[in-house]
Amino acid sequence: MIALVLRRFLGLLFTLLIVSLLIFAVMDLLPGDPASIMLGTSTSPETLSALRHELGLDQPLILRYGRWLAGVMSGNLGQSYTYGVPVAGLIAERLSVTLPLALMAIMLSVAIALPLGVLAASRRGSIFAVIATLFSQISIALPAFWVALLLIILFSTMLGLMPAGGFPGWNEGFLPALQALVMPAVALAMPQAGVLTRVARSAVLETMHEDFARTAMAKGLSSSAVLWRHIVPNALIPILTMIGLQFTFLVAGAVLVENVFNLPGLGRLALQALSQRDIIVMQDVVLFFAALVIVMNFIVDLSYLAIDPRMRKAV
Incomplete structure (x- = not known):
């Protein structure tokens, strides 16, 4: 191993x-x-x-x-042509916005999609299956930036409950900074949750027909015990793969939502560097995105060994 x-x-x-x-x-x-x-x-x-x-x-x-x-x-990423400051500092500053945003979005996506997908698979034909199908179709069809605009209109313009945009900075307090990221995280999470719901439902349905699941039922275990102790853990590999892909997408692909909410994130930095022909910033940011994808795939591969004993025995 x-x-x-x-x-x-x-x-x-x-x-x-x-x-x-x-x-x-x-x-x-x-x-x-x-x-x-x-x-x-x-x-x-x-x-x-x-x-x-x-x-x-x-x-x-x-x-x-x-x-x-x-x-x-x-660790010396060079000096920005446009800003005249070290690129490492620029990336770290913007990452302090993008990384918490991506983490909030992926946690929200998992919290919605995993229970909904599992219940839809285990209770086919029930109201859970109908809700999961409708939620998946609607959330995938709606672009994240359009969801972001709807959230601004509802919670900022009409109700006045949330800030419409901008980021006060973590030095202004944890709660104000967190509040500024709530609606962007929801906008980013909704399409990802729709995709993850479908993946979770398909993975659980496929695992339910495995021999070990039928054997567990034949031993007299309850349906709930078989589902959560045997079926769901063995269905996690495709789910974890999708979560890893979604997290890297949320970090690298949040530029539209960041622009809607005027967030100084890493995506906006890459867009600004491209328009200003700041090559050194562009190189470093793109390399960071590529390294994130490669490292995340490496972590997901290692997680397979942790959750599936059969893979540990195979190596």
Whole structure:
């Protein structure tokens, strides 16, 4: 088992290396010159050349990639061309908004989808199955940004219960900051909960027809005990896979909801860096998103070994 974990970890590192090379190469192919954008079109060629030399833009691609990769490995992500501050500080600042938002959204999604999907599978034809089907279809059909607008109209404009947007910062107090993230988290969670409900229902239905489930029923165990002690734990693998994918999507793909609520998150930082041609910020943010996906897949793979004894015996 230790050898398997080590192989997976080495594969993770190799994948990150390849992804970093691809990200750097693609960013280098984007049109426009960061030095020209920083100085403007009216600058003299000598000043432009001096700034390109200062930024290292006149060096060969492989040297610039090596310097960037060495900085990433040492924790030095470089200096933003636009903001003039270390990129690591920018990412950490924006992540303090995006990460709690994604965690709140995924916890809300699981809290809704798991019980609803399990009950819909175990009580087919009941009101739970009807509710689960309707909820799944409606929540998947509604875009997250549209749900966000509806929440603002209802709870901010009409009822005045929640802030319509903005983020006060964690230094202003835990409750005000948390309150600012509630409606964005709900908007992000609803479509994900619809998808997860379908996955949970299908996984439980499939597991219910396994031999061990019928054997447990034949031993005289109650339906509830068989469901929660035997069926649900063995149906967790596809559910955990989907949760891992959804969490990475919520971190990397929350840019629309962040813009609706005017939240200074990581998605907005990436969008601003793209519009301002801040290559170093774009590279680091995209690499962070890619690393998050790869690391999350690694964690999900390890969780399989924890919840399924058969996989531990196989290795």
